[in-house]
Every structure is written in structure tokens, then in C-alpha cells.
Amino acid sequence: MSVKTLTIDGKMVTGIAGETIFNVAWNSGVRIPRLCHVGGVSDVGACRLCLVEIEGQKKLMASCMTNVEEGMVVRTNTERLQSHRRLILELLFAERNHICAVCVMNGQCELQDMAEELGMDHVRMRYLFPKLEVDTSHERFGLDHNRCILCTRCVRVCDEVEGAHTWDLKGRGVNSLIIADLGEPWGQSDTCTSCGKCVQVCPTGALFSKGRTVGEMRKDRRFLKYIVTAREKHQWIR
Amino acid sequence: MTIEELSDIQEQEQARQQKLANRIYCCTAAGCVSCGADRVRQSLHAEVKKAGLQEQVEVCGSGCMGLCSQGPLVRSAADDALYGHVSPEEAAALVSGNPVDRQLLAGKRIDTTAPFFALQHKIVLANSGVMDPEILNDYIAVGGYQALAHAVTELSPPEVIEEIKQSGLRGRGGAGYPTGLKWELVAKQSSQIKYVVCNADEGDPGAFMDRSVLEGDPHRVLEGMALAGYAVGAQQGYIYVRGEYGLAIQRLQTAIKQAERADLLGNRVLGTGFQFRVDLRIGAGAFVCGEETALIASIEGKRGQPRQRPPYPPESGLWERPTLINNVETFANIPPIIAKGGEWFASIGTAGSKGTKVFALAGKIVNTGLIEAPMGASLRTIIFDIGGGIPDGGRFKAAQTGGPSGGCIPEQFLDVPVDYESLAKIGSIMGSGGLIVMDESSDMVDVARFFMEFCMDESCGKCIPCRVGTVQMHDILARMTRGEGTPADLDMLEQLCTLLRETSLCGLGQTAPNPVLSTLRFFRHEYDAKLAASRGGAQ
Amino acid sequence: MDSLIKKPRLATVWLGGCSGCHMSFLDLDERLIDLHQMAELCASPLTDYKDFPEVDVTLVEGAVANEEHLEHIRHIRKHTKLLISFGDCAVTGNVTALRNMFGVEEVLDRAYRETSTQVIGIPRGNHAVPKLLDRVRPVHEVVKVDYFLQGCPPSADKIYSFLMDLLAGRQPKVEERRFG
Ligand SMILES: Cc1cc2nc3c(=O)[nH]c(=O)nc-3n(C[C@H](O)[C@H](O)[C@H](O)COP(=O)(O)O)c2cc1C
Ligand code: SF4
Ligand code: SF4
Numbered sequence: 001m002s003v004k005t006l007t008i009d010g011k012m013v014t015g016i017a018g019e020t021i022f023n024v025a026w027n028s029g030v031r032i033p034r035l036c037h038v039g040g041v042s043d044v045g046a047c048r049l050c051l052v053e054i055e056g057q058k059k060l061m062a063s064c065m066t067n068v069e070e071g072m073v074v075r076t077n078t079e080r081l082q083s084h085r086r087l088i089l090e091l092l093f094a095e096r097n098h099i100c101a102v103c104v105m106n107g108q109c110e111l112q113d114m115a116e117e118l119g120m121d122h123v124r125m126r127y128l129f130p131k132l133e134v135d136t137s138h139e140r141f142g143l144d145h146n147r148c149i150l151c152t153r154c155v156r157v158c159d160e161v162e163g164a165h166t167w168d169l170k171g172r173g174v175n176s177l178i179i180a181d182l183g184e185p186w187g188q189s190d191t192c193t194s195c196g197k198c199v200q201v202c203p204t205g206a207l208f209s210k211g212r213t214v215g216e217m218r219k220d221r222r223f224l225k226y227i228v229t230a231r232e233k234h235q236w237i238r
Numbered sequence: 239m240t241i242e243e244l245s246d247i248q249e250q251e252q253a254r255q256q257k258l259a260n261r262i263y264c265c266t267a268a269g270c271v272s273c274g275a276d277r278v279r280q281s282l283h284a285e286v287k288k289a290g291l292q293e294q295v296e297v298c299g300s301g302c303m304g305l306c307s308q309g310p311l312v313r314s315a316a317d318d319a320l321y322g323h324v325s326p327e328e329a330a331a332l333v334s335g336n337p338v339d340r341q342l343l344a345g346k347r348i349d350t351t352a353p354f355f356a357l358q359h360k361i362v363l364a365n366s367g368v369m370d371p372e373i374l375n376d377y378i379a380v381g382g383y384q385a386l387a388h389a390v391t392e393l394s395p396p397e398v399i400e401e402i403k404q405s406g407l408r409g410r411g412g413a414g415y416p417t418g419l420k421w422e423l424v425a426k427q428s429s430q431i432k433y434v435v436c437n438a439d440e441g442d443p444g445a446f447m448d449r450s451v452l453e454g455d456p457h458r459v460l461e462g463m464a465l466a467g468y469a470v471g472a473q474q475g476y477i478y479v480r481g482e483y484g485l486a487i488q489r490l491q492t493a494i495k496q497a498e499r500a501d502l503l504g505n506r507v508l509g510t511g512f513q514f515r516v517d518l519r520i521g522a523g524a525f526v527c528g529e530e531t532a533l534i535a536s537i538e539g540k541r542g543q544p545r546q547r548p549p550y551p552p553e554s555g556l557w558e559r560p561t562l563i564n565n566v567e568t569f570a571n572i573p574p575i576i577a578k579g580g581e582w583f584a585s586i587g588t589a590g591s592k593g594t595k596v597f598a599l600a601g602k603i604v605n606t607g608l609i610e611a612p613m614g615a616s617l618r619t620i621i622f623d624i625g626g627g628i629p630d631g632g633r634f635k636a637a638q639t640g641g642p643s644g645g646c647i648p649e650q651f652l653d654v655p656v657d658y659e660s661l662a663k664i665g666s667i668m669g670s671g672g673l674i675v676m677d678e679s680s681d682m683v684d685v686a687r688f689f690m691e692f693c694m695d696e697s698c699g700k701c702i703p704c705r706v707g708t709v710q711m712h713d714i715l716a717r718m719t720r721g722e723g724t725p726a727d728l729d730m731l732e733q734l735c736t737l738l739r740e741t742s743l744c745g746l747g748q749t750a751p752n753p754v755l756s757t758l759r760f761f762r763h764e765y766d767a768k769l770a771a772s773r774g775g776a777q
Numbered sequence: 778m779d780s781l782i783k784k785p786r787l788a789t790v791w792l793g794g795c796s797g798c799h800m801s802f803l804d805l806d807e808r809l810i811d812l813h814q815m816a817e818l819c820a821s822p823l824t825d826y827k828d829f830p831e832v833d834v835t836l837v838e839g840a841v842a843n844e845e846h847l848e849h850i851r852h853i854r855k856h857t858k859l860l861i862s863f864g865d866c867a868v869t870g871n872v873t874a875l876r877n878m879f880g881v882e883e884v885l886d887r888a889y890r891e892t893s894t895q896v897i898g899i900p901r902g903n904h905a906v907p908k909l910l911d912r913v914r915p916v917h918e919v920v921k922v923d924y925f926l927q928g929c930p931p932s933a934d935k936i937y938s939f940l941m942d943l944l945a946g947r948q949p950k951v952e953e954r955r956f957g
Pocket of ligand 1: 440441
């Protein structure tokens with residue numbers, strides 16, 4: 001295991017070869033913003049909030065997809081990055097119908113957290129107000145497309161951890177939608193095991209447990225760490 | 239077939255064609271077919287039969303002869319004459335050797351000494367009009383597969399790569415990456431299994447260069463891929479071709495079957511130990527699947543979405559194996575380079591851009607169609623000399639190159655040489671070869687809106703800046719063209735341009751702002767005029 | 778003494794919202810007295826004003842949903858130095874904008890036909906009921922807004938610290954600004 005030493009925001013830190021900048025940064029207390037990343041499943045580099053500047057590289061790199069290298073100089077919070085991140089959040093809020101006030105996740109939502117953390121206080125572009133469905137066909141859970149940010153955490157956890165691959169995407173661009181199986185109502189899915197992992201990792205109120213009203217939904221992500229530790233270290237510990 | 243047999247067939251076929259009184263080539267490319275070339279061909283066959291000339295006159299197909307606006311095109315080899323707008327009724331006169339009959343066609347004869355032909359330099363399209371793309375022997379007769387034969391018997395793989403490096407060939411798919419370097423990268427990988435992929439997804443609006451090459455000279459592309467396989471150590475090739483290209487798919491299927499049967503592809507290429515198979519993969523027509531990592535995902539049977547690079551495909555591509563991806567036109571350039579040498583190729587073009595480039599001329603231009611010009615020819619030469627200028631006495635306003643990733647070039651740059659560096663300097667790109675000419679009636683804000691609409695529809699949706707940013711930019715541009723834009727809108731438009739460029743995951747999103755940026759750079763007054771005339775919006 | 782230093786003039790207005798933001802404002806309770814020390818409240822939904830007065834600061838609750846709102850906010854913008862989007866409906870459209878997923882006709886149909894027991898028809902050309910805009914808009918889409926105060930509603934504490942900063946001439950703190 002070779003150790004890499006690098007600088008993140010002026011701080012000397014060390015990581016192990018093969019570790020991402022994102023993980024090394026978080027382990028050393030630098031909290032790079034993110035929405036599509038969730039520990040325990042693979043990364044896709046889709047939300048672009050974790051982009052960082054690396055000295056000597058023209059392009060901004062997704063820190064969740066870039067491994068640490070010896071001598072790297074990384075900046076995670078420059079003015080340019082902050083402004084890009086705010087604009088990305090504005091795009092997200094404008095894309096679907098995020099009415100925080102009536103959402104089960106109000107107060108617990110990671111999208112809300114990001115807006116607060118990054119100081120995104122209003123959206124300067126037109127809201128798109130698409131007309132989207134709510135799938136409540138599953139007996140225990142619901143999927144509200146209005147609140148989905150297409151982070152694909154649910155797709156990955158279902159495929160990689162549960163092994164069911166119930167979720168996937170259909171459509172393209174802004175018309176992309178999360179679907180169960182081949183577009184069946186969730187409740188009629190043959191592959192869904194009703195384990196609820198997707199609900200727990202969903203950053204917003206898009207996936208929720210039934211019977212919760214505004215602001216009542218709580219999500220537990222520790223289970224993922226528990227399963228991953230068990231897989232990797234063969235230890236069932238919390 | 240062995241190498242000796244290949245040469246025998248070449249000689250025999252050449253001799254056979256020499257003996258014919260005439261060979262009539264009827265264009266079978268999609269453009270001419272769509273305006274009735276098939277009926278012309280049928281009637282030519284019928285006339286030959288009627289005149290009892292089956293032994294002396296042969297009617298065959300041909301690849302695109304370029305002047306698509308004058309289709310159906312027919313070329314008569316005996317007198318080297320090209321005819322345009324040919325109707326089935328004129329078949330008899332074409333078949334007849336009688337000079338009086340020919341006189342009837344004088345009005346349809348196209349002057350092949352005109353600048354449209356004289357100023358072109360054909361390498362990629364050299365075989366169009368002189369061979370039938372569906373007949374293997376025709377390709378062999380014009381020297382086909384000789385380059386492959388030469389390489390597998392006389393050159394080592396590094397020597398093949400050296401030749402390509404020397405030629406200075408750069409990728410024709412858009413980015414212009416040096417082909418030799420890419421091959422070397424793949425060759426260097428130690429993996430036992432490697433792949434060669436031909437990118438025939440051609441999704442730019444208005445572009446049909448690759449389609450014409452595939453339809454007109456499919457064996458050439460196969461030969462180029464086999465040479466690549468030999469050079470980099472791959473035994474399997476894939477051609478990823480968009481599903482809309484039915485004719486190209488059919489021709490490729492025919493060509494692959496012919497080549498396999500003749501041992502030009504397969505387990506013992508030309509009787510040697512070199513193995514190379516080619517399979518087709520049909521795309522579903524998503525523009526983004528032309529992006530190499532999305533293309534790989536699509537061949538693997540996954541959703542066609544790009545992924546972050548690095549790792550680049552030469553290191554980890556198809557099924558995580560080293561993979562060489564090149565464009566159709568890039569592969570089509572390979573056999574002549576190996577046959578005539580890299581030095582020959584490097585003698586054509588400019589310092590940084592060698593060889594020729596095929597362009598699809600479209601829009602407000604007299605000669606719409608397919609042309610091939612040496613790198614470094616000026617836009618003026620291409621548009622006004624080869625292209626015949628603007629129709630109906632119109633005035634040139636701008637040329638759009640590079641499709642949705644490119645830019646609009648205004649009049650003051652008409653004399654800039656068309657090569658990778660010069661176009662980049664003036665805010666456009668070479669792209670894959672689409673060239674749309676606009677006259678004064680064009681509204682440049684609407685042009686930007688059109689390309690943004692394309693990007694919005696084609697965004698895969700994986701990353702947020704491109705997925706939603708293109709929609710917002712389109713919304714702003716649409717409002718501006720309707721006269722509802724505000725200064726704040728323009729400001730947001732510019733901010734989004736920067737955002738998409740710097741934060742999008744793949745080339746689609748990163749280059750989507752280019753048409754906006756270039757029209758803002760050269761036609762800002764049109765944006766300003768729209769704002770000044772604007773009625774709605776805030777304040 | 779007090780009248781020597783002119784107190785900043787404050788107004789609050791209520792557009793397309795549920796009045797929750799104003800309720801939260803009233804939750805300032807005894808701190809309203811502090812506020813009164815700092816500013817003069819010149820207009821509010823409870824004051825009967827014919828013409829909107831000249832003021833320094835205006836808090837706007839609610840989104841711009843109909844023609845009356847539009848006219849009103851444009852007028853206010855001309856008569857206030859600072860305009861503050863007060864609460865999520867003003868900032869984002871929020872619940873008021875939930876109708877934007879449907880067309881105006883669909884919404885009117887639902888309200889006046891499908892769900893009404895007594896069919897009185899859709900009010901049109903009726904001066905008592907202002908015409909709905911095709912789309913509910915956040916305030917800053919219509920006029921320039923200087924500050925954004927999120928929350929549905931913003932808590933009394935948030936309102937208080939924001940106003941105290943602003944009225945004292947300090948840059949209002951942005952901490953704990955959360956939608957919802
Ligand atoms: C959105 C997008 C679309 C693309 N479409 C094509 C295409 O249709 N054909 C093509 O050859 N290259 C296309 N490319 C470029 C390929 O990713 C790749 O660079 C190219 O196939 C490499 O071949 P070359 O080196 O021969 O140019 C596209 C790139 C992007 C970003
Ligand atoms: S449902 Fe939730 S987890 Fe799944 S893509 Fe949407 S926001 Fe992400
Ligand atoms: S830039 Fe556009 S096309 Fe490329 S990955 Fe992002 S969303 Fe998909």
C-alpha cells in the first residue's frame with residue numbers, strides 16, 4: 001500500500017494509492033459538497049458539485065472520480081468553484097418541483113442542506129414546472145418524481161448492494177426518469193425485494209416511506225457502512 | 239485468398255473492365271436514391287438488355303459523386319462524362335454509343351473541369367464514381383486490400399504505426415487527436431485482448447460525410463480497421479453505426495460477408511497468421527453515443543452515457559480492455575497512407591493538419607453536397623469556388639462549422655485556412671465536416687437557439703449542468719428570439735456558457751455553449767438589437 | 778428627541794401567499810416593540826392605505842399570481858428603497874406556484890366547475906376577481922429584489938435578526954437561510 005502525500009486547501013494530507021481525492025479530503029476534515037456520491041456504492045461523477053481545481057490541470061476534476069497522486073495540489077473551495085456550485089444548485093431547484101414546505105423530507109433533505117451550505121438563496125432562472133407523476137403503488141414506499149434529482153443513488157444501491165437492479169433510468173436529458181423494472185409501477189415490480197435501501201440513500205424526498213407527513217421522514221445511511229464493512233472485512237459491526 | 243490471388247484478381251478484373259465498351263456508374267448513395275436513382279438504374283439495365291449489349295456495356299452502382307444537388311448522377315466511363323438530373327427516359331441515350339444519341343444529353347452533362355471538381359482533392363472519396371461499392375472485385379481492381387497485404391507481409395506493427403505517425407493524420411471525428419499517437423498508445427498496452435472500434439455514429443445535424451464513405455467504399459473502411467488491428471494487436475473490430483443509416487448498414491453487411499469469404503477478414507487474413515473479425519453494432523440514433531465512452535457503454539449493452547475520462551479508451555475501453563476508437567473517415571485514410579507512404583500524405587495540407595477533409599456543404603450555397611478539399615484551403619475557396627457561392631444573388635453572412643460543438647465564422651475570416659488550429663483560433667472547430675452556409679436572411683440568435691435545442695434534446699441527462707443548463711439556455715435564447723429577453727437574461731446566458739464549458743462531464747455539454755459564444759463574439763449587435771426591441775421581462 | 782433622527786420607514790405587503798409569513802412576523806411578540814423603536818411601520822395588510830407610501834424597506838410575502846399582484850409590486854418597487862422577498866412563496870413561488878404544472882384553464886375548471894356544488898361558472902371580466910397570470914412567478918422574476926429571506930414561514934427569530942441587522946445598517950447575516 002503506497003502512501004501519497006498531497007495538499008488540499010493548503011493542508012498537507014496523506015491518502016493511499018487508489019483512494020479518491022474526495023475520500024481523502026473528507027477524512028481530513030475538508031467537506032467537499034456532493035449529491036450523487038454516497039459512501040458504500042460506486043461513484044459516477046454526475047452531480048458535478050465535488051469538482052475541484054488541481055494545480056497544473058486546465059480542467060476541473062470530479063474529486064469522487066479522481067485518485068490522489070503524490071504532490072498534488074488541490075483546491076476545493078475557490079470562488080470560481082463556489083459560484084459554479086451555486087449555479088448548479090439553481091439549475092436543480094429549477095428543474096423539478098421542489099416545494100420544500102410540503103415535502104416529507106423538509107429539514108432533513110440533502111438538497112436543502114446543500115443550498116444552505118453553499119448560500120444559494122434564490123434561483124435566478126425560470127422554474128420549469130414539469131408535470132410529473134407520484135408512484136404510490138408499492139405497499140410500503142412511494143416515489144415522487146417531482147423531487148428526484150436523478151442522482152442514481154437508488155439505482156446503484158439496488159444493483160450493487162441489494163443485487164436486485166430494480167431501478168434504472170429511462171428517457172434522455174431533462175426527460176430522464178427513474179423507473180422500476182421496465183417501467184412498471186413500483187408495486188408490480190418482480191425484482192424489488194422491498195428492502196428499502198433505495199429509500200434510505202435517496203438524498204431528497206423522492207423516495208419515501210408511506211405514512212410520513214411533512215418533515216417527518218428520517219433516513220438512515222449507516223446501514224450501508226454496516227453492510228460494506230461486513231463485505232470487506234467480514235465483520236458484522238456497527 | 240492469398241496475396242498472389244489478390245494480385246491475380248486485380249489484374250483479371252482490370253483487364254475485364256478494359257474490354258468493355260462502356261461501364262455506366264449510377265450513383266447509389268442515399269442522396270441520389272432519394273431522388274430516383276434506382277429507377278434510372280433499372281431503366282439502364284433494361285436498355286442494355288433491349289440493345290443486346292450485355293457483353294459490352296455494364297451498368298453498376300457507385301458511391302457519392304458529390305454534386306448531390308444535381309442527382310440522380312450517372313457517370314459514363316468510356317467518355318468520362320458525368321450527367322446530372324438524369325431521368326429514366328434518358329437511359330437509352332446513355333447506353334447507346336451513338337454520338338448523335340449522346341447529343342441529346344448534352345444539356346445534362348456536367349462540366350467536370352469546373353472549379354467544383356478541379357479544386358477538390360480526392361483521397362477519401364477517390365473511388366467514388368469508379369467502382370461499385372457492392373462488388374468486392376471492383377475494390378480489388380482499384381488496388382483495394384493491397385495496403386493490407388503489404389502490411390501483413392512486409393511491415394511490422396511498429397512500422398505501420400510509424401507510417402501513420404509520419405503521415406501526420408489526425409482524427410476526423412472532431413477532436414483531431416493525432417492518429418499515430420493513439421495507435422501507439424493502444425499498441426503499448428500489454429493486454430492479450432484489444433479492440434478496434436469504428437465510430438460511425440455521425441450525429442451532427444446536416445452531416446453525411448461518414449455515411450457517404452460507408453455507402454460508397456465500405457471495403458476501404460474494413461481495410462483501414464484491419465490495418466489498425468494489425469498495428470495495435472487487436473483481433474476484433476466493431477463498427478458502431480447509427481440505425482438510421484440503413485443503406486450503409488446493408489453495404490457494410492455485404493462487404494463484411496464478402497471479405498470474410500475471401501479471407502480478407504477472419505481467422506487467416508490473406509493466408510497469414512493474422513486474425514481480425516469485424517462485427518456491426520447498430521446504434522439507436524442518440525447523438526451522445528458518438529462520444530467514445532458512451533459508445534463503448536452502448537456496445538457493451540448498457541445505457542449510452544459517457545463516463546469520466548481518464549481512463550481513456552486506449553487504456554481501458556470496451557469491457558475494460560485497451561480499445562482504439564477512430565472515425566470512419568480516419569480509417570478510410572489509412573489504406574492510401576500505407577500504400578503510398580506517410581510522406582506522400584504529409585505533403586498535402588498545412589503544417590499541423592495533413593491530408594484532406596471531406597465536407598458536407600449545406601444551407602445557402604449553390605452546390606450543396608459532398609466535397610473533399612486539401613487541409614488549408616480557405617473558406618472562400620470552399621464556399622465560393624467549389625461551392626459556387628450564395629444562390630439567388632444573396633450575400634454571405636456566416637459559415638457554421640463543427641455542428642452543435644462548433645461556431646459561426648463571419649465574413650472577415652473567409653480567407654482563413656481551414657485547418658484544426660486556425661478554426662480553433664477563431665472560435666470554431668473543424669468538427670466532423672458539416673459546413674452550413676448562411677446568408678443575410680439568417681438570424682444569428684435563432685441559429686444559436688437551433689443548436690442549443692439540438693444539444694438540449696440530445697443531452698444524455700447524466701450530469702446536471704448539461705441536462706438542465708441546455709434547457710435554461712434554450713429557454714433564454716427562445717425568449718430573446720421572441721423579443722422577450724432582458725439584460726439579466728443575457729447575463730445568465732453568459733454565466734451558463736462558462737458553467738457548461740467548465741463543469742459538464744463530456745464533450746457534448748462542454749461544447750454546447752460554442753454556437754452561443756461564437757455568435758456573441760461576432761454578432762453581439764444582433765443580441766443587443768433584440769434586447770433593445772424587447773417588450774417583456776423584469777422591470 | 779426621537780424625532781430628530783428619522784426612523785427608517787418599513788412596509789409589509791401580502792401578495793399570493795397564505796399570510797403565514799405575516800403570522801410569523803406577529804410572532805415577534807414583544808420584540809415588535811423593539812422593532813418599533815427602530816422603524817416606523819407605514820403600511821401592512823392591516824393598514825388601509827389608498828396609495829402605497831414612500832418607504833425605505835418593504836417585506837413582500839407571497840408570489841406574483843395575478844394581474845393585481847403584478848401591478849401592485851411594480852408600483853411598490855418604485856416607492857421603496859429596498860425590497861425583500863419575505864418567505865418561500867416570494868422567493869421561489871412555493872405552494873402558490875404548485876398550479877404552474879397545470880394550465881390556468883385546468884386550474885379554474887377544477888376550482889369553479891369540477892369541485893363546486895353550485896355551478897356559478899368561472900369568473901371572467903369581473904373586476905372583483907383579478908385575472909390569473911399564466912404562471913405564478915417569484916417576485917424577483919418581475920421586479921428587482923434586494924434580499925431574500927427563505928422559510929415557510931421564516932421563523933420569528935430569523936425575521937428579527939434579519940431586520941435588526943438591516944435597520945441598523947449592517948449586512949444581514951446569511952446563516953441558517955433554508956428553504957422550507
Ligand atoms: C457528443 C459527442 C459526439 C460525438 N460524435 C461523434 C461521431 O458521431 N462520430 C465520430 O467519429 N466521433 C464523434 N465524437 C468524437 C469521439 O468521441 C471520438 O473522439 C472520435 O470517434 C475519435 O476518432 P478520431 O480520433 O478518428 O477522430 C463525438 C464526441 C462527442 C463529445
Ligand atoms: S429517486 Fe432519489 S436516489 Fe433515486 S435518483 Fe431520484 S433523487 Fe436520487
Ligand atoms: S455533458 Fe451532457 S451528454 Fe455529457 S454526460 Fe453530461 S448530461 Fe450527458
